[in-house]
Amino acid sequence: MNVINVAIDGPSGAGKSTIAKAAAAALGLTYVDTGAMYRTLGLAAFERGVDMDDGEALSVLLSEIEMKIEYIGGTQHIYIGDRDVSADIRRPEISMAASRVSAHPQVRTALVAFQRELAKRQSVVMDGRDICMHVLPDADVKIYLTASVDDRAKRRVEQLREMGTEADFDQVRADIEKRDYNDMHRETSPLCQAPDAHLIDTTGFTLEQGMDAVISYIKEKAHVL
Numbered sequence: 001m002n003v004i005n006v007a008i009d010g011p012s013g014a015g016k017s018t019i020a021k022a023a024a025a026a027l028g029l030t031y032v033d034t035g036a037m038y039r040t041l042g043l044a045a046f047e048r049g050v051d052m053d054d055g056e057a058l059s060v061l062l063s064e065i066e067m068k069i070e071y072i073g074g075t076q077h078i079y080i081g082d083r084d085v086s087a088d089i090r091r092p093e094i095s096m097a098a099s100r101v102s103a104h105p106q107v108r109t110a111l112v113a114f115q116r117e118l119a120k121r122q123s124v125v126m127d128g129r130d131i132c133m134h135v136l137p138d139a140d141v142k143i144y145l146t147a148s149v150d151d152r153a154k155r156r157v158e159q160l161r162e163m164g165t166e167a168d169f170d171q172v173r174a175d176i177e178k179r180d181y182n183d184m185h186r187e188t189s190p191l192c193q194a195p196d197a198h199l200i201d202t203t204g205f206t207l208e209q210g211m212d213a214v215i216s217y218i219k220e221k222a223h224v225l
């Protein structure tokens with residue numbers, strides 16, 4: 001089987017997961033959401049009171065929680081043991097926990113190995129922060145997807161509203177800026193645009209326009225699809 005790998009990086013709230021998921025569905029590839037893995041460890045640390053500044057403790061926790069991924073009808077579900085945590089990991093306090101636990105090299109090494117294994121076995125659209133440069137440096141297609149902080153905060157507020165949570169715009173915007181800072185300034189694999197990644201800025205785009213831009217670039221680049 002000819003495996004095709006599409007790597008998409010970008011900051012929080014750029015629409016990466018929605019767009020990557022739609023692109024995977026349109027092109028018949030498997031969508032792998034790597035942020036969900038860091039979120040799951042963040043959730044476990046948050047619930048069990050594990051120190052999020054202690055990389056060793058987090059790496060022990062990761063080996064204990066039996067994180068599992070399943071694809072049901074094209075949607076990624078993530079588990080701690082038998083518990084499906086796919087909804088719980090979207091809570092705002094877990095976003096910050098994910099950003100904190102993701103800074104530790106011990107955590108990243110283990111999760112990156114898992115992500116590479118997934119991409120070896122099947123054709124994927126994988127999104128995250130370090131996919132183009134570090135996880136899949138040989139990916140067939142590389143995209144850096146971004147948008148202005150204001151646009152990203154607006155979208156996050158709408159997303160949370162759809163999930164039944166009213167959020168304050170200024171608070172969401174401040175959280176996004178703080179996470180951007182953390183993700184771009186950590187020592188291990190900080191978020192940045194890979195030199196060979198194609199920039200797609202979705203500021204002012206509707207979701208459909210963002211999806212079209214990404215899907216047409218993937219089609220153009222990976223002619224086999």
Ligand code: DC
Pocket residue numbers: 012013034035036038039095098099100102103127128129130131179183
């Ligand atoms: O994409 P997301 O918002 O679900 O990611 C949650 C956090 O995980 C984010 O703050 C940064 C981190 N992350 C990472 O460091 N590397 C990845 N490949 C994916 C996410």
